[in-house]
Amino acid sequence: MVNSAQDVKPTPVRQSGGQVTFVQGTALYVGAVLGTGAIALPALAARAAGPASLLAWLGMVLMSIPLAATFAALGSRYPDSGGVSTYVRRAFGHRPAALVGWCFYLTVPPAMAAAALFGGAYVASATGGGTATVVGTAALLIATVTIANAFGLRVSGRLALMLAGVLATLLLAAAITSLPHARWDNLQPFAPYGWSAVATAAALLVWSFSGWEAMTHLSADFRRPARDIPRTTGSAVAIVGVLYLAVAAASVLVLGAAAGESNAPLADLLAIGVGGPSRVIAAAVAVLLTLGVMNTYQAGAAKLGAALGRDAAMPRWLAPGAASGEVPLRSVGVVAAIAGAALAGVTLLGDADPEPLVLLTTGAFMTVYVLGAAAAVRLLPRRSAGWVSALISVIAAAALLATTGRYLLWPLGLAAACLFYLYVSSAAARRRPRSDDRPSVPDDVVR
Template sequence: MTTRLRPHGSLGTSRGTALYLGAVLGPGVLALPGLAAAAAGPAALVAWAAMLLLSIPVAATFAALATQRPDAGGVATFTRAAFGDRAAAVCGWWFYAVIPVGAPSAALVGAAYIADAAGLGGAGITVIAVALLAIAFAANHIGLRLSGGAQLVLMGLLIVLLAGACAAALPHFDVGNLTPFAPNGFAGVLSAAAVLFYAFSGWEAASHLSGEFTDPARQLRRVTALALAIVAAIYLALASATAGVLGPAAADSPVPLADLLAYAFGPAAGPVTAVCAGLLALGAMNTFIAGSSRLGAALARDGAMPAPLAKGVEPGRTPHRSLAVQAAATAAVLALAVILRLDLDFLMRATSAALASVTVLACAAAVKLLQGRARWGAAFATACTAAIATALGWYLLIPLAVAALALVYLRRRAKEPERVLQDGR
């Protein structure tokens, strides 16, 4: 009897870490320091620290699940193992729906900064957003090896830019800017934590790439730990610089990162900020598109989506059909956003509602699948994420609607064999 070896992907530790960073360090970092400061004042530092602490069990949970079950299905695979096919389909459809809504918001955020630096108006923002989306989808169509290499370069440049901004700004840190420390009390800190939830999503996206690693059992925990350490350093440095250097002005600035970059680059801060915004947008879209397209192929393989989308589900291959569906849906949502003038707040909250639902269900699955301390960590992550998700309010109706669509598809698919038998008679 011969043993069937599992095919290996092409991702190494460095490219894998870059893709994980791209999933977490999204374009929200351009505005979130200011939004958190507006909600809590200097006490936003507490919210940043709390969300980073929450990220540890969440990231560890997804790393443990991905190590145990490395597969393109990611969260859907974990959920199926714990709760069955229906729950897996719902979880998978939730994440698959993230790209058509989330990718346009990421592209529009990056495009707004680039257009501002170039002195362009609303039409220029749309054109640049389309270009960013085209680059991200094209990189994934070419293949994850090139996409992972591009991500490594993008993340390296981004880290240098952010580190330079913080290093130049922190010498101007003024302790006086930290008083009053909590002008809006504990409620302000909770509000800031809810806003910052958007900055800490992404571990679920990276889990869909677990099957692409050359040695998942050895690499996944290392990649997660490296990505988490880098994210923690960058976020804490940005939060400290925002509170201590910009002070109250941070709450009134739509782009506090540009103000910090001015300390390092002076008049060139605008163009540098535009480059940073483009890198953040491309980095986030690259990882999410890579993960979601592979999830779509895995869902089709498992019967939760149309069978033709399953082509390319094998590790090391590119799921071109799933990518094409994602690209078409993304283009449609971007067109609607422009026509209906949907603002970024709507798009980002809709995306976060889907991601929060995915995280809660996947972490709940981990409570059933994992053992020992990993199980307790998963339980903690589930409870905390669910509590924060309630702050999204009516936006949670969006994942509810997607869940209904997934269940309707499964029900119709289950009836197909009956119709075939009846037609045969």
């Protein structure tokens, strides 16, 4: 009889011959992490904790080191396109792996709605519009990427990297050009909402740092995974950390109390440091970046939903389109419908404030991180550098997951729904009679 996943010690998979080099990998990694959070999270964090939000930014950069090192160790030792889901399945079996899929698939839609609101805020800043402009732009962005994915259109990898490069340039320009307007007085009072608010700000900032697991899906494509993935990871952590800390510091020191009130902090910094049509430029970049990120995530989530349906981890109604080259129209529609419902919900109940959607996303993403890091603790050699990083990551991710408060109910609800669905579908499969045209397989052959 085949042993369970817990009884088998997986052996490392050694693959090479891919095309991704160290420089290309660094660019891809930075592009995966440096996304829409950079255009909005400095303001949300400042609103939550004031100048003390800088401690949250620093803490998240420091946490990124062991977290990124954990996924780098997994990627270099077990290069596989399945990423975190594969590692969780290797370590704990198919049920926790299915939960990873549920967390990603059902959390991408509210994340899309939040990203769309970020882009809408920049359009409103450039045009002088209000909430109606923000929500209208957000709805248009969701509709645009849905139509694109329904026709199988994708944002190319080169275009996504170009947009990330433009964003990195704007972040650096905003921080440097606004620096002469910085005032140390803006650091007082440092913790106007108390020190516990730093944890709340850190929970929001998970959005900005999600993506460290993304490169595990490309680990098998590296030319020399064991050597290049750790180097790529170290370079990306340094670049992303410097950019985020620079913009966060500029937002607090330059904008002061207005940092927490701004819906478009990058545009405000550029307007102060550069002037001219900087708000229009920032809005254009924000919209293009948001479209690229939303398109990529909806495409990935829709394909994942179809695969989950095909593998009976979700209703089989979602399965059409799971094969390579096919368009998962049903899954695209489900993702779009949930994203639209999330946008309508925060518009009607929260004046189009994206913060609840960000915290909802944080809870699910941190659940994936906890499971991924726990899988690394089980899979990696004990007391190795990767194993120690994984142990630190499990503790840090679990602590950060707890800071999401009531939004922790979302991943808990997903876990309960996933396990219940798997139980019901498994019971139904056992009760289903064998097809007459399918020969039965003797039990001893199965064993």
